[in-house]
Amino acid sequence: MIDILYEDNHLIAVNKVAGELVQGDKTGDAPLADKIKAYLKKKYNKPGAVYLGVIHRLDRPTSGVILFARTSKALTRLNQQFKERRAHKTYWAIVNQGINPPAGTLTHWLKRNPKMNKSFAHEHEVQESKKSILHYKKIFDLDRYSILEIVLETGRHHQIRSQLTHIGFPIKGDLKYGAKRSNPDASIDLHARTLTIEHPTKKNSIQITAPTPAKPQWNFEPYD
Numbered sequence: 001m002i003d004i005l006y007e008d009n010h011l012i013a014v015n016k017v018a019g020e021l022v023q024g025d026k027t028g029d030a031p032l033a034d035k036i037k038a039y040l041k042k043k044y045n046k047p048g049a050v051y052l053g054v055i056h057r058l059d060r061p062t063s064g065v066i067l068f069a070r071t072s073k074a075l076t077r078l079n080q081q082f083k084e085r086r087a088h089k090t091y092w093a094i095v096n097q098g099i100n101p102p103a104g105t106l107t108h109w110l111k112r113n114p115k116m117n118k119s120f121a122h123e124h125e126v127q128e129s130k131k132s133i134l135h136y137k138k139i140f141d142l143d144r145y146s147i148l149e150i151v152l153e154t155g156r157h158h159q160i161r162s163q164l165t166h167i168g169f170p171i172k173g174d175l176k177y178g179a180k181r182s183n184p185d186a187s188i189d190l191h192a193r194t195l196t197i198e199h200p201t202k203k204n205s206i207q208i209t210a211p212t213p214a215k216p217q218w219n220f221e222p223y224d
Contacts, residue, residue, distance in 0.1 A: 002036060002039055003015035003017075005065060005208050006206070006208050010069065010071050010201055011067060011068070011069060011078075011199075012070055013068070013208045014036065015063070015064065015211060016032060016062070016066045016210075018061050019061065019185065019186060020060070021060055022054065022057045022058060022060075023057070032066070033054060052068050055067050055068060055075065056082055056087075056155075059158065059188075061174070061190075062187075062191070063190075063212075064190075064192025064193060065089075065193070065208050067197070073201070077200035078200055082155070085153070085154075086198065087195065088195070089151070089155075089192060090150065090151050091160060091191060092150070092193045092218075093148045093160060093171050094142070094147055094172040095148060096172075097144060097145060097146050098169075099146060103135075103136065103138065104136060106132075107131070109121070109131055110129060110158075110162055111126055112156075118162075118177075119157045119158040121163050121166035130156055133152075133154050134160060136149065136151075139222040140221075140223060148164075149193070160190060161176070165177040173187055173189050174189075189217065192210060194207055194210070
């Protein structure tokens with residue numbers, strides 16, 4: 001079952017479930033893109049192949065809003081928005097309590113290790129590293145955890161996961177980046193909450209919000 005958040009002639013946005021692949025990989029598991037193509041083919045009774053352009057990605061264990069293009073024109077224009085950082089994403093992440101200050105900016109240089117499929121944060125520039133900036137603020141406290149709202153200024157490989165781990169606050173369930181325990185469903189508690197874009201043809205601003213997963217830890221009302 002696909003959770004459609006927004007759909008028109010040019011775009012379709014869905015709420016990705018943790019564990020779903022966005023695109024096919026060496027695992028051979030059915031990717032979300034193929035499921036959406038099948039949905040569109042059936043809904044609109046389309047003969048032949050269905051066009052669907054991948055604009056951005058979410059890590060497999062992450063949930064939340066992801067946007068696809070239904071036309072090549074939309075794909076070209078949205079790729080440009082992402083490249084020029086005019087598309088804005090916010091994430092919610094659950095980490096251990098104690099992050100101080102409760103709001104701030106993290107700036108690191110991330111270096112990717114392709115063999116490990118992992119990125120490492122450095123305090124200073126190192127060879128082949130990329131400057132990585134995010135802004136965070138605490139929006140709720142659970143019994144043992146805090147929920148952070150995160151705005152990315154740059155979009156690097158595993159950026160949020162790597163930077164939060166570097167300051168000692170790995171995301172709940174993220175064994176790859178230092179969490180002590182996994183989540184039962186192998187997810188990590190990182191959720192792509194909102195995506196704001198300019199519509200590729202209408203030119204108006206659209207904000208798409210993804211409801212949080214149906215798990216107790218996500219049942220909260222943010223502080224003002």
